[in-house]
Amino acid sequence: MTEPLLSIRELRVEFPTRRGILTAVDGVSFDIAPGEVLGVVGESGAGKSLTGAAIIGLLDPPGRIAGGEVLLKGQRIDNLPPEGLRRIRGKRIGMVFQDPLTSLNPLFRIGEQLIETIQLHTGMNAAQARDRAIALLVDVGIPAAERRIDAYPYQFSGGMRQRVVLALALAADPELIIADEPTTALDVSVQAQIIALMKRLCREHNVAIMLITHDMGVIAETADRVAVMYAGRIAEIGPVRDVIGRAHHPYTQGLMGSIPTLTATAERLTQIPGSMPRLTDIPTGCAFNPRCPHVFDRCRVERPELLPAERTLAACWLYAADRRATA
Amino acid sequence: MSTAIVEQPNEVFAGTAGPLVKVDHLTCVFDVSRPWLERTLAGAPKQMLTAVADLSFEIARRETFALVGESGSGKSTVARMVVGLLSPTAGQVTIDGVSMSDPRLAAAREKLRRRIQMIFQDPFASLNPRWRVDRIVAEPIRAFGITRNDAEVEARVSELLKLVRLDPADGRKYPHEFSGGQRQRIAIARALSANPEFIVCDEPTSALDVSVQAQILNLMRDLQDRLGLTYLFISHNLAVVRHMATRIGVMYLGRLVEVAPARDIFAHPRHPYTRMLLDAVPDLAMAGRQRKPVDGETPNPIAPPPGCPFHPRCPFAAERCRTERPHAIVTGSVSVACHAVEEGRI
Amino acid sequence: MSVLAQPPAAQAHRGLLARAWDSDIGYSFRTSPVAIGAAAITLVIVLATVFAEFITPQNPFDAAALNLMDGFTPPGEAGAGSGMYFGLGADSQGRDMYSAILYGSRVSLLIGTASVIFSLVLGVSLGLIAGYIGGRIEALIMRIADIQLSFPAILVALLVFGIARGLIHPSLHEQMTFAVMTIAIGLSNWAQYARTVRASTLVEKRKEYVDAARVIGLRAFPVMIKHVLPNVAGPILVIATINLALAVLEEATLSFLGVGMPPTQPSLGTLIRIGQQFLFSGEWWILLFPSLALVTIALSINLFGDWLRDALNPKLR
Numbered sequence: 001m002t003e004p005l006l007s008i009r010e011l012r013v014e015f016p017t018r019r020g021i022l023t024a025v026d027g028v029s030f031d032i033a034p035g036e037v038l039g040v041v042g043e044s045g046a047g048k049s050l051t052g053a054a055i056i057g058l059l060d061p062p063g064r065i066a067g068g069e070v071l072l073k074g075q076r077i078d079n080l081p082p083e084g085l086r087r088i089r090g091k092r093i094g095m096v097f098q099d100p101l102t103s104l105n106p107l108f109r110i111g112e113q114l115i116e117t118i119q120l121h122t123g124m125n126a127a128q129a130r131d132r133a134i135a136l137l138v139d140v141g142i143p144a145a146e147r148r149i150d151a152y153p154y155q156f157s158g159g160m161r162q163r164v165v166l167a168l169a170l171a172a173d174p175e176l177i178i179a180d181e182p183t184t185a186l187d188v189s190v191q192a193q194i195i196a197l198m199k200r201l202c203r204e205h206n207v208a209i210m211l212i213t214h215d216m217g218v219i220a221e222t223a224d225r226v227a228v229m230y231a232g233r234i235a236e237i238g239p240v241r242d243v244i245g246r247a248h249h250p251y252t253q254g255l256m257g258s259i260p261t262l263t264a265t266a267e268r269l270t271q272i273p274g275s276m277p278r279l280t281d282i283p284t285g286c287a288f289n290p291r292c293p294h295v296f297d298r299c300r301v302e303r304p305e306l307l308p309a310e311r312t313l314a315a316c317w318l319y320a321a322d323r324r325a326t327a
Numbered sequence: 328m329s330t331a332i333v334e335q336p337n338e339v340f341a342g343t344a345g346p347l348v349k350v351d352h353l354t355c356v357f358d359v360s361r362p363w364l365e366r367t368l369a370g371a372p373k374q375m376l377t378a379v380a381d382l383s384f385e386i387a388r389r390e391t392f393a394l395v396g397e398s399g400s401g402k403s404t405v406a407r408m409v410v411g412l413l414s415p416t417a418g419q420v421t422i423d424g425v426s427m428s429d430p431r432l433a434a435a436r437e438k439l440r441r442r443i444q445m446i447f448q449d450p451f452a453s454l455n456p457r458w459r460v461d462r463i464v465a466e467p468i469r470a471f472g473i474t475r476n477d478a479e480v481e482a483r484v485s486e487l488l489k490l491v492r493l494d495p496a497d498g499r500k501y502p503h504e505f506s507g508g509q510r511q512r513i514a515i516a517r518a519l520s521a522n523p524e525f526i527v528c529d530e531p532t533s534a535l536d537v538s539v540q541a542q543i544l545n546l547m548r549d550l551q552d553r554l555g556l557t558y559l560f561i562s563h564n565l566a567v568v569r570h571m572a573t574r575i576g577v578m579y580l581g582r583l584v585e586v587a588p589a590r591d592i593f594a595h596p597r598h599p600y601t602r603m604l605l606d607a608v609p610d611l612a613m614a615g616r617q618r619k620p621v622d623g624e625t626p627n628p629i630a631p632p633p634g635c636p637f638h639p640r641c642p643f644a645a646e647r648c649r650t651e652r653p654h655a656i657v658t659g660s661v662s663v664a665c666h667a668v669e670e671g672r673i
Numbered sequence: 674m675s676v677l678a679q680p681p682a683a684q685a686h687r688g689l690l691a692r693a694w695d696s697d698i699g700y701s702f703r704t705s706p707v708a709i710g711a712a713a714i715t716l717v718i719v720l721a722t723v724f725a726e727f728i729t730p731q732n733p734f735d736a737a738a739l740n741l742m743d744g745f746t747p748p749g750e751a752g753a754g755s756g757m758y759f760g761l762g763a764d765s766q767g768r769d770m771y772s773a774i775l776y777g778s779r780v781s782l783l784i785g786t787a788s789v790i791f792s793l794v795l796g797v798s799l800g801l802i803a804g805y806i807g808g809r810i811e812a813l814i815m816r817i818a819d820i821q822l823s824f825p826a827i828l829v830a831l832l833v834f835g836i837a838r839g840l841i842h843p844s845l846h847e848q849m850t851f852a853v854m855t856i857a858i859g860l861s862n863w864a865q866y867a868r869t870v871r872a873s874t875l876v877e878k879r880k881e882y883v884d885a886a887r888v889i890g891l892r893a894f895p896v897m898i899k900h901v902l903p904n905v906a907g908p909i910l911v912i913a914t915i916n917l918a919l920a921v922l923e924e925a926t927l928s929f930l931g932v933g934m935p936p937t938q939p940s941l942g943t944l945i946r947i948g949q950q951f952l953f954s955g956e957w958w959i960l961l962f963p964s965l966a967l968v969t970i971a972l973s974i975n976l977f978g979d980w981l982r983d984a985l986n987p988k989l990r
Contacts (some may be wrong), residue, residue: 018700043536044507157624187397188563190624192607214536217609244611258541260566262593262610268548269541269570275506276536410888440890453881457903470889517885 004031005073005175005208006055012067013047013054013232015279022279024050024063026232029306032176037202037209039223039240041216043255045276047232048212052178054078055210056093057085072176091121094169094207098181100161103168104153110137110164111149114171121172136167141197159190166197170205177202180212195222216259220244228252231277231287238312248309249316251288286317294318345424346385347525347557348392348409352418355379355404355581359629376629378404380581381418383655386525386574391551391558393568393589395604396578399625402561405578406529409559410445422525441471444518448530450510454502460513461498464488467521487516491546508539515546519554527559532567544570565608569593574660577601580628580636587661597663599641599673635666643667701984708984711976718970722779729772730757734938743767745951748958762958764947770958773944774966780940782970784854785920789913791859796866797909801897803867804874815871818864826919827926829861834932847935854933858923862916869912873905907985914978918971925967941967 013025025047032038042048053059055070057080070078077088089095097103105113114133118124124132130149137145140163153161162182169177182198183191199222202209211222219226220240227237228249236249247253257270274291277283283290289299298317306313307320317323360366360374379401386392394402407413409420411427420427422443425435444467447453454463464484467473474480485495491512502510511531518526531547532540544567550556562568568575569589576586577598585598596602623640626632635653638644645666653664667673693699702708721728731738742754746763754767761770799818803811821829837853838846877883878901886896921941927933928942936943941963948960 043538159624187625188565188609189397189603189607191609193622195609215609216537216611220611221609255538256611258538259611260541260544260564260570262566262569262605262608268545271541271545272538275508275539407884412884412887437890440888443888445885445888447881447885449881453885455882455886455900455904466886467889470891514885521889 002033003074004071005034005036006032006210007071007074008051008055008068009071010068011051011054011070012065013050013059013063014066015063017062019280023066023282024232024279025054026282027068028229028232028234029068030227030234030237032208032210034175035202035206035208036225037199037211037223039219039226040210040212040229041214041219041226042229043214043276045231045279046229048214048229049180051229052180052210052212056089056095056178057082058089090117090174091172092174092176094172094174094177096162096165096169096177096179096182098184100158100165100185101153103165104161106153109150109152110156114149114164114168117168117171133167133171136170137164139170140164140167140201141193142167158186159193162186162194163197166194166201170201170207173205174207176208176210178210178212181214182211183218184213184215191218198222216244216256228255231282232279233287234306234315235288236309236312236314236316237306242311246310246312248312248319249288249314250292250294250318252314254291286315347388347423348386348559349421350382350384350405350409350418351421353379353382353405353408353415353420354417355401355408355413356416374629377631378581378628379408379415382578382581382583383418384576384583384586386557386559388524388557389551389555390573391560391571393560393562393572393575394578395562395565395568395575397563397604397625399580399628400578401581401628402563402578403529404581406445406527406559406561410443410527411440412445441467441473441521442524444521444523444526446511446514446518446526446528446531449534450507450514451534453514454510454517456502458501459498460488460500460502460505463502463513464498464516464520467517471521473521483520484516487520488513490519490550491516506539507535508542511535511539511543512546515543515550519550524555525557525559527561529561530563531560533562533564540567547571565604566610577604580625580631582636583655583662583664584637585661585663585665586655587663591661597661597668597673598637598665599643599667600637603640635664641667643673645672698984702980705980707976708980711973711980714969714973715977718778718973719782722775722782725772725775725779729769729775731769731772733768733773733776740767745956747956761962762956764956764959765951770962773939774941774963777939777941777944777963778966778970780851780934780938781921781924781942781967784851784858784924784934784940785917787851787855788858788862788920788924789917791855792861792863792916793866793909793913795859796863797870797902799863800867800870801874801901801905804871805878805893805897805901811871814867818867821861821864822868826858826861827923830857830923830927831930831932833857833860834927847937850934850938854924854927857927858920861923862920865912865916866909869908870905873908874901877901877904911978911982911985914981915975918974918978921967921974922971941970 009029011025011028012023015022015024028051030038040048040051050059050063054065059065065078069076072088072092077085095103104110111130111133114136115126115129118129118132119126134145134149137149142148142160142163156164179198183194186194195218198209201207211219213219223240225238226240226243228235228243228251230251236243236247236252243252244256247256254270254272258272260269272291277287285301286292286299286304289295292299304315304317306315309319355378357376357378358373359376361371382405384392394405396402404413408415415428422439425432425439427436461484464487465480468480468483484498488495488497493509493512502513505513532543535543548571551558560568560571572589574586575589575592576583577600578584579600585592585601592601593605596605626639632639634650635641635648638648641648647666651666653666653669655662655664656669740752740754743752743757743759743763744765744767746752746759748762749760751758752763752767759769761774763769764773799814803814834853834857837857841849883896883900886900924933924940925942925945928940929946931946934940934943936947939947944963945960945967948963951959
């Protein structure tokens with residue numbers, strides 16, 4: 001197996017508050033191979049966005065990485081000083097957020113922002129950088145790029161803005177793009193365009209993508225592998241078809257059943273009883289145990305590790321060796 | 328469960344013939360120009376935005392009629408006009424035979440208000456953060472003077488909370504102590520508290536996580552069966568609409584382009600925009616496959632294209648589509664506004 | 674269902690005070706020495722002025738209780754006439770400064786509080802109407818507010834005071850001074866409330882809970898009072914606290930200029946005006962002690978208001 005591009009080991013993100021320390025991400029580990037699209041899916045409060053922010057050092061204080069390692073091509077980046085991380089952001093890891101306006105400064109022409117980023121990371125001169133900026137805009141499908149490069153962000157529609165943000169993320173030829181809910185603010189028809197674009201860019205530029213979203217449909221279409229998060233932990237991780245088609249963790253199963261589809265005509269949707277635990281009182285043992293239909297004693301006391309279940313890994317005691325032997 | 332007070336299927340009205348809700352040529356134009364002084368100084372003309380144009384549909388008793396469309400389609404504006412939060416510029420809404428804009432029927436309309444309720448999109452904004460849950464749920468009961476007896480109000484509120492599967496003791500808490508899904512249950516309890524028969528639901532689950540969405544959608548269906556409710560369901564999510572609706576109207580730039588029974592829309596979409604929307608929806612069964620992206624985005628509603636508003640994005644657009652606005656052609660239970668469909672080109 | 678939402682349930686049944694103590698604001702208060710100090714000093718002063726009758730040796734407003742022979746007694750000495758002990762000295766009339774300061778502070782705080790309530794009610798009502806109704810009414814109210822804010826508050830107060838003096842029969846002047854002062858200071862401060870409330874109302878009225886109230890047929894007035902007002906109250910409280918300090922100072926300024934409280938019922942400002950006549954003749958205590966009292970009151974209320982503003986602003990937390 002090739003060396004992973006990005007490797008997360010036992011990542012732990014904490015928020016100290018006056019009522020105690022909240023653990024928002026708790027022992028998360030995964031790898032992303034070069035050129036791979038890893039989907040990270042979960043409901044609000046699952047810790048998926050914080051995982052992304054922690055990787056690129058953009059946690060809002062008082063949030064902090066309290067444990068674990070982040071390795072980019074085998075080199076630790078979680079303990080770098082802020083300046084070192086800033087050099088990696090944009091250059092080796094690009095970023096796309098839900099709201100394009102968080103990445104684009106409304107006061108500057110998009111060309112200025114692109115050229116600045118290109119020059120900062122590549123040392124091209126102004127003319128070369130402008131040519132590259134236009135090429136990038138053409139690449140992400142902005143019509144009349146030579147003219148539009150001098151427009152301001154507000155002169156673009158939501159979909160076009162997200163294309164510009166993609167161009168900005170690609171400006172310095174990064175190896176990885178972290179995309180946090182990149183299509184959530186867009187209409188379905190535009191969403192389809194952006195997803196197709198991301199897949200093509202990923203292939204042509206050989207960038208890996210960490211795609212963070214709550215939308216299983218987007219993951220189904222885009223990702224190679226998917227990690228399902230629940231209460232700050234990975235519940236299940238595996239190839240996207242297996243996680244969607246043959247989920248093993250009871251939470252993943254419930255989640256898949258609760259998504260209404262265009263084809264199924266079931267009168268009632270499957271529903272998971274109860275609601276996501278608050279960070280202040282995550283149950284002991286398996287975080288999902290109070291809502292789980294298959295819960296047994298071990299789940300209430302001992303936290304499950306990721307265990308092999310067919311082609312996926314599921315953090316569930318149902319797949320412990322002794323259980324499988326009896327089943 | 329003892330829900331004697333709450334459960335009063337609306338038989339009184341169910342006997343009346345005809346649709347419960349009738350929307351005729353509803354139009355809403357917003358003045359989006361700059362303030363008067365600024366405009367006069369700059370010599371700029373008034374800018375008008377036609378959010379809803381010449382919209383007509385009917386909703387039968389105990390059915391769920393869904394309006395779907397992307398942002399800017401005007402679907403939420405229709406919802407606001409139907410419940411009376413917004414006055415139409417032209418056209419009218421008639422509920423159970425009573426026109427909502429006829430000044431002579433003011434008294435009848437006041438009585439009608441109790442029978443119409445609304446569920447909103449954002450459960451974090453739709454509950455007054457300074458009120459306790461029991462006061463929130465009881466507000467319609469008191470406003471409509473259903474009972475002034477405090478003990479009766481209290482009994483009713485706890486029944487309503489039980490009906491939406493919350494603990495009656497939750498009434499003593501404030502909204503911020505609940506999750507999004509629980510808040511939407513509280514909003515539903517409030518909507519049900521005055522025994523309405525018609526509920527307008529404006530994107531009721533789009534702010535919720537999928538597993539919570541499933542709980543709320545199931546609850547809304549159960550309540551409909553149990554209490555004989557009629558829903559106008561506004562959503563941008565076709566999969567959700569498929570799960571809820573009996574009939575569906577597809578909106579684009581303030582106009583209805585297609586109205587058909589839910590099964591028909593999904594099996595045989597007719598209007599090119601409906602087809603495009605269906606193709607664009609991501610589906611779990613599609614893992615690894617590519618959906619068909621469509622070109623372009625919704626145009627600015629201040630300056631909509633002439634002719635058919637969809638023609639700049641339509642693969643079947645012909646000369647006639649660019650100049651002449653198509654009218655709804657009704658065939659059986661389906662109504663489509665498209666020249667290409669009318670001419671048999673698609 | 675609510676297994677996971679259990680902890681807050683226990684909280685809901687505890688007393689209001691216990692919950693306030695445990696809340697974020699309560700925590701912020703407990704950990705801010707400045708806020709505790711300012712609140713304690715304010716509380717002591719308020720209590721002292723309220724119960725002034727019981728903790729002062731004489732009633733300084735009662736001319737019969739004064740002994741002219743006690744005039745100009747320095748601090749810490751016994752008066753030549755009555756033999757009474759004057760801890761903070763006595764003024765030219767033989768009035769005990771300590772008593773005069775407490776009674777004067779009472780007048781100052783009463784006028785300050787009354788004028789704050791007056792401007793608060795006026796400003797909040799106009800701001801709510803402007804924000805909620807909108808249109809021409811809003812334009813009118815907000816332009817008047819702009820005009821008011823473009824004059825210094827003290828000028829507006831002087832103007833109102835002058836007009837009121839002209840309208841009221843001279844024989845009633847002394848009795849009406851309190852009301853006139855309250856209205857004059859109140860009218861010079863309402864615009865800030867109106868602006869803040871209008872801005873918050875514009876935000877709140879777009880929220881869906883307002884729509885929900887309108888759907889059940891509630892008219893504009895009940896929606897404003899029952900729904901919008903409680904949600905715009907936070908900033909009002911902050912402005913009111915800080916304005917109380919300003920109003921006390923404004924009252925002192927007016928009285929110092931001689932257009933405020935008469936010497937027969939002196940406020941702190943009146944005492945300072947009287948005192949400055951004696952500064953150069955060596956009777957420094959007649960000026961110094963009322964001035965110190967004024968500074969202490971204004972400063973402690975202001976510091977408390979500053980803390981309250983920070984505590985209620987979630988962005989700073």
